[in-house]
Amino acid sequence: MGGKFSTFTADIGIDDEVGERGFLAVFQVWVDGIKVHNNSKVTGADPAKKVEVDISAVIVK
Structure with missing residues (x-):
């Protein structure tokens, strides 16, 4: 990423078409x-759900 x-931001979720039948998902x-x-x-x-992660300290090898 070179500074x-x-x-990092993302909207995460399971497609609406599955409704309440959607299984539990874990996002990392x-x-x-x-x-x-x-x-x-x-x-x-x-x-x-909105995910926002501070990546300012990430060092690219």
Whole structure:
């Protein structure tokens, strides 16, 4: 990333078409083998959730 970015953002969720039948999903963010975000658990009944992770300290090898 070369220091060009400081934040990773994403909207996560399960497609609306599955409704309440959607299984539990866990979304994680990994940077260079390091987990920097965890536990965004959603089901098909949940609305999309916003994830925002500070990546300003990430060192690219």
